[in-house]
Amino acid sequence: MAMVEKIDVLGVIGVGLIGGSFALGLKHAGKVQQVLGYGRDEKSIAQARALGLIDKSVSIAEIAQQADVIVIATPVKAFPNVLRELAPHLRAETIVSDVGSTKAEVIRQAREILGDKIGQFVPAHPIAGSHTSGPTAAIPDLFQDRNVIITPLAENSAASVELMTELWQCCGAKVQLLAQSKDHDDIFAAVSHFPHFLAASYMSFMESDPVRQQALKMGGTGFRDFTRIAAGSPEMWRDIFLSNQEAMLEQMTAFEKEFAYIRGLLENKDAEGLYDWLDKAAKTRKEWKLLDSE
Ligand SMILES: NC(=O)c1ccc[n+]([C@@H]2O[C@H](COP(=O)([O-])OP(=O)(O)OC[C@H]3O[C@@H](n4cnc5c(N)ncnc54)[C@H](O)[C@@H]3O)[C@@H](O)[C@H]2O)c1
Ligand SMILES: O=C(O)C(=O)CC1(C(=O)O)C=CC(O)C=C1
Numbered sequence: 482m483a484m485v486e487k488i489d490v491l492g493v494i495g496v497g498l499i500g501g502s503f504a505l506g507l508k509h510a511g512k513v514q515q516v517l518g519y520g521r522d523e524k525s526i527a528q529a530r531a532l533g534l535i536d537k538s539v540s541i542a543e544i545a546q547q548a549d550v551i552v553i554a555t556p557v558k559a560f561p562n563v564l565r566e567l568a569p570h571l572r573a574e575t576i577v578s579d580v581g582s583t584k585a586e587v588i589r590q591a592r593e594i595l596g597d598k599i600g601q602f603v604p605a606h607p608i609a610g611s612h613t614s615g616p617t618a619a620i621p622d623l624f625q626d627r628n629v630i631i632t633p634l635a636e637n638s639a640a641s642v643e644l645m646t647e648l649w650q651c652c653g654a655k656v657q658l659l660a661q662s663k664d665h666d667d668i669f670a671a672v673s674h675f676p677h678f679l680a681a682s683y684m685s686f687m688e689s690d691p692v693r694q695q696a697l698k699m700g701g702t703g704f705r706d707f708t709r710i711a712a713g714s715p716e717m718w719r720d721i722f723l724s725n726q727e728a729m730l731e732q733m734t735a736f737e738k739e740f741a742y743i744r745g746l747l748e749n750k751d752a753e754g755l756y757d758w759l760d761k762a763a764k765t766r767k768e769w770k771l772l773d774s775e
Contacts, residue, residue, distance in 0.1 A: 485647035492548030496529040500554025501619025506652030545570035558720040584662035600636035612712040625653030670728035
C-alpha cells in the first residue's frame with residue numbers, strides 16, 4: 482500500500498496525455514498540493530490550465546527552483562534541451578523523473594547533461610497510454626492497474642526510487658524495477674515499438690494506392706482493432722523509433738525471416754504448416770494477459 486504523504490509542488494514539463502494524466506491522478510488521490518506546468522505551445526498549456534491538469538504555467542527554470550518532483554513528459558528527443566534548461570537551476574533535494582518510452586539513450590543523455598546531479602534523475606516509463614494525445618486526452622485513471630517500469634540508476638538514493646514508486650502507486654499503477662535500460666529497450670521494441678511500426682506501415686500501405694484506399698471504406702472491427710495504434714502522435718513515435726533504433730532494426734531483421742517463412746507456407750500451399758502456425762499464434766494470444774485486468 483502506498484505510504485507517500487502529500488508532495489507540495491509537482492512540476493510537469495510537457496503537459497499532454499501522459500504528463501497531464503499523471504498530474505490528474507495525483508490530484509485525484511490528494512497527493513499533490515500544487516502542479517506547475519511548462520509547455521512549448523501557449524494554446525495547449527492554456528488548455529491544460531483550463532482543464533485543471535496544472536495550477537500555473539511557468540518557465541522550466543521556475544519549475545527547477547520550486548518543484549519537489551519534476552516529471553519530463555515531452556517526446557523523448559526533446560529531453561536533452563529540457564534537461565539543459567533544468568540543470569543550472571535544480572535544487573539538491575528535487576527529484577527529476579520522466580515518462581519516456583525509451584530508456585538507454587535517455588539515461589546516457591541525462592548523465593552527460595546533469596553531471597554530478599545524475600543521482601536526482603529517476604528514469605520511469607508507464608506502460609499505459611492511448612492513440613490520443615495532448616492535454617484534452619488526459620484522464621485521472623489512465624494508470625490504474627497498469628505497469629510502470631522504473632530503471633533505477635546506481636546513483637539514485639533508495640528514498641528517491643521509493644518516492645517515485647509510491648507516486649505511481651497512488652495513480653493505481655503496479656511498479657516494476659528493471660536494472661538494465663538495454664533490457665527495457667529490447668523488451669519494449671518487441672511489445673510496443675515494433676508493433677506500432679507494423680500498424681503504421683499497414684495504414685501507410687493502404688493509403689498508398691487508390692484501390693486500397695477504396696477498400697479502407699469497407700474495413701470492419703478486425704481492421705479497426707489491428708490498426709488502432711497507428712493513429713498515435715507521429716512526433717512521439719518518430720522520437721521513439723530514432724531513440725531505440727538498434728532494437729527496432731533487430732526486430733525488423735527477425736520479422737523479415739518470419740515473413741519469408743509464412744510466405745513460403747502459402748506459396749507451397751502447405752495447409753498443415755499454415756494451420757500449425759496459426760494455431761500457435763492463436764494460443765499465444767489467448768494466453769496473453771494485460772496484467773490482472775483481463
Ligand atoms: N502516448 C502513450 O501511449 C505513451 C505511453 C507511455 C509513455 N509515453 C511517453 O510519454 C511522453 C509524452 O507522450 P504523450 O503521449 O503524453 O504525448 P502528448 O503529445 O500527448 O504530450 C506531449 C506534450 O509535450 C509538449 N511538448 C512537446 N515538445 C515540447 C518541448 N520541447 N518543450 C515543452 N513541451 C513540449 C507537447 O505540446 C504536448 O503537450 C513521450 O516521451 C512518450 O514516449 C507515451
Ligand atoms: O495504448 C496505446 O495506444 C499505446 O500505444 C500505449 C503504449 C503501448 O505501446 O502499449 C505506447 C507507448 C508506450 O511507451 C507505452 C504504452
